[in-house]
Amino acid sequence: MIEISINGQTVEIESEMTVEQMLDTVDVPPNYLAVEINAEVVPREDYTRHIVRNGDHVEVVTLVGGG
Amino acid sequence: MNSSQSPTDLPAADENATDASQRDDGHLHVGGHTLSSRMIVGTGRYDTMEQMRDSLDASGSDCVTVAVRRERLYDRNGQNILDFLDLDRYTLLPNTAGCYNATDAVRAARLGREILKTLGNPGADWVKLEVLGDSRTLLPDPVQTVIACEQLAADGFQVLCYTSDCPVTAKRLKDAGAASVMPAGSPIGSGQGLLNPNNLRIILEYLKEDDPQYPVIVDAGVGTASDVSEAFELGADGVLLNTAIAHARDPVRMAVAMRHATIAGRHAFLAGRIPKRLYGTASSPSEGIISTRPYGT
Numbered sequence: 001m002i003e004i005s006i007n008g009q010t011v012e013i014e015s016e017m018t019v020e021q022m023l024d025t026v027d028v029p030p031n032y033l034a035v036e037i038n039a040e041v042v043p044r045e046d047y048t049r050h051i052v053r054n055g056d057h058v059e060v061v062t063l064v065g066g067g
Numbered sequence: 068m069n070s071s072q073s074p075t076d077l078p079a080a081d082e083n084a085t086d087a088s089q090r091d092d093g094h095l096h097v098g099g100h101t102l103s104s105r106m107i108v109g110t111g112r113y114d115t116m117e118q119m120r121d122s123l124d125a126s127g128s129d130c131v132t133v134a135v136r137r138e139r140l141y142d143r144n145g146q147n148i149l150d151f152l153d154l155d156r157y158t159l160l161p162n163t164a165g166c167y168n169a170t171d172a173v174r175a176a177r178l179g180r181e182i183l184k185t186l187g188n189p190g191a192d193w194v195k196l197e198v199l200g201d202s203r204t205l206l207p208d209p210v211q212t213v214i215a216c217e218q219l220a221a222d223g224f225q226v227l228c229y230t231s232d233c234p235v236t237a238k239r240l241k242d243a244g245a246a247s248v249m250p251a252g253s254p255i256g257s258g259q260g261l262l263n264p265n266n267l268r269i270i271l272e273y274l275k276e277d278d279p280q281y282p283v284i285v286d287a288g289v290g291t292a293s294d295v296s297e298a299f300e301l302g303a304d305g306v307l308l309n310t311a312i313a314h315a316r317d318p319v320r321m322a323v324a325m326r327h328a329t330i331a332g333r334h335a336f337l338a339g340r341i342p343k344r345l346y347g348t349a350s351s352p353s354e355g356i357i358s359t360r361p362y363g364t
Contacts (some may be wrong), residue, residue: 007137028138032149034181041177044185059137061178065119065148066134066164067109067255067287067309 002054016054020047023060032062091337095305097282098193098225098246100158102305104128106295106329107160107284109309112256113318116151122312123157125322127329132160132195132307135179149186159183159190160227164197167208169215172198176219193225193246195286195307205255209236213243220244229286232266234273241274241281248274249307252298253288256310260294261285264301271302292321292328299332300340 001012013022019042023030035042036059042050052058095102108128113119123131131152139145152159161179166172176194183191198215200208207230219226225246230236232250240248250270253259261267267285274281284305285298291311298306306329315321 026138029147031185032147032182033138034135034178034185036174036178039174041174041181043181059178061135061182062138063133063148063159063161063179063182064136065109065111065113066162067111067132067307 004052004054004056004058006058007060013052016051018048019050019052022052022058023047026060028062034061035059036061091333095282096280097227097284097305100130100189100193100225102128102130102158104130104326104329105299105305105333106325107132107305107307108312108322108325109307110148110152111309112313116146116148118318119148119313120151122318122322123152125319125326126312127326129156130158130160130190132162132309133179134162134164135175135182154186154188159186159188160193160195161190162195162197163215164195165199166197167199167211169198169211169218172196172211172215173218173222176215176224177222180224192223193227194219195227195229195249196245197229207231207251209233209239212236213239216240216243216245227284232263232270234266234269237270237283238273247282247284247305249284249286251287252285252294255287257288258290258311259288260290261288261297261301264297267298267301267303275302289325292324295325295328296332296335299329300335302336 002016003010003012019035037056095105104127106126106128107130108123108126109132110119133148161183163172163175166175179194180191196212196215196219198208198211200206212228212230216226216228226244227247227249228240228245229249230240237248237250250267252261271283274283282304284307285303286307289295289308289311295306312318312321312325
């Protein structure tokens, strides 16, 4: 098991996985999302090869209403 | 609501005119973007997504702001705003609202860009930069805003900078590479209108002095339609507002009012107001009057 932080919450996951595999576990249209790991945006084209590792701080964001 | 009538059905440009106000083609040009409406509207604070969609439609705007927030990852029934925005119609303008330092604002801008790139929306190359300095007034932090503006401009963003009505800060932001400086009329969501029109006049004069086409957009503080007209009459190129529509008793009707106020204010500015005079000047001829005057005057 490894421990990561997703959107400020500590989460335990089986093992290291790609960003794509991580997003497969959530129920949100992936084109509505952007992912940041340790304060750096992960470009969409890197989802299949960027590995989420123990201790990573992951942010998954979308767009909401705002002024 | 029918919004087929252009909100900026202004007279055609006179290409030979030397006065900047006479070279108007009716569109708002910011960075590489051309907007047919001079009003940018926010998408926050509506009771429902449907009410937001209908209000945006009635406003006649073709550019709307959105915010970047953490996804509630397991909300199966959650509505997403993107299901209620026609991305072929609206250019999205992502903001950095809620950020209190340059580092976080730059992160939010880059995340917004990533989503818009994926969506294929033209708004992917710009951002409304907002770095707050105080949570009660929501007034901006000028130092952090300048730092973030420099960083984002260097990173290829067209930066539209929310700022106070301070003319010196406005100049600093333009120097920092802002594609548009967006002074507040009054605090965000306060509905107080334009508290210091003289400062806005100075900002317009300073930023357009050697650069008459430089876009200045009044952002925040609008309470009702006359505030919008006033901003345009002062010479603002655009107005950005949200709460004045979203929290009106009838948001769709207020959106219509704002659309007309935009047209009226911009026309009035281009037409040129008459000077204010202490005494009256008669509109009817003074000859052939059948009446005598009192006091022999």
